[in-house]
Amino acid sequence: MDRIDKNILRHLQADGRLTNAELAKAVNVSPATCHRRTQALFDNGHITAVHGKVNPASVNRGTLVMVGVVLDRSTPESFAAFEEAVSDTKELLDCHLVAGDFDYLLKIRVKDMTDFNTMHNKMLIALPGVRQIRTFFVLKEIKENAPLDF
Amino acid sequence: MDRIDKNILRHLQADGRLTNAELAKAVNVSPATCHRRTQALFDNGHITAVHGKVNPASVNRGTLVMVGVVLDRSTPESFAAFEEAVSDTKELLDCHLVAGDFDYLLKIRVKDMTDFNTMHNKMLIALPGVRQIRTFFVLKEIKENAPLDF
């Protein structure tokens, strides 16, 4: 990964729809070279995917909620059971096992607070081995999924 | 937004590099129609962007940290000052104003713990009006930026 490759990464991160021709111009190499390098970046896993970013409000997911979870017991089985149960949740965007006051931090997108309340009652408190749930409603999204700055 | 539009959204979210021809086949309309509909979805803001997903480890951002922040005082000026100061941080991916035990929740990507420690000392504790910082190192990423399921 030299300077040119990093530049390709930066451009594709900013705009995944750039054509190979445009990309080649932007990083100052011939289209053929650019094509081979880009291919290699995908093949080597330096770019893992290209995703269209759907406006959450357009598909009834305008409300963002962060949730901290503490499990009853800290056994491998507890963690595995929780992770499996939570993976089925359609509204779940992020799930991270963390060190600190919580065991897990979740990021959830729902339509509105009513919708979250339904989820909370049906899903969250029904998860296996949960001792405590702390809810953080997002009042304002200052930054969301910012691109990597490298 | 009818059924076909939603289908286009779903496909572009899953793979932002789909050609118009492929997309048209996938949603069962002619390439011309598909092209016009996709254009409209962008113009109306239902798709806001298409981003290549860069492997964090490939650009020295392999370590993920979540941070909870409590401010000294809850005045509009405090919030504004904090938000402006934090926006300049290159390592910051997410910043959300939340309701609950914290004022802000941050998502930060750094190279390693040493790197985070440097950041912590230089940046986080230097932010204006910060009373408390709670750090959650991510031990395992169960789910990260999952697509919207609609």
Added chain:
DNA sequence: GATGAAATCCGAGTCAC
């Protein structure tokens, strides 16, 4: 008012060098 067929033009992908 949106659709699909055709027509043109330009880029993707592959070759030799």
Added chain:
DNA sequence: GTGACTCGGATTTCATC
């Protein structure tokens, strides 16, 4: 790594329902 060459898709126009 570059330049050329071929094929297929992007994009527009137009007739149609």
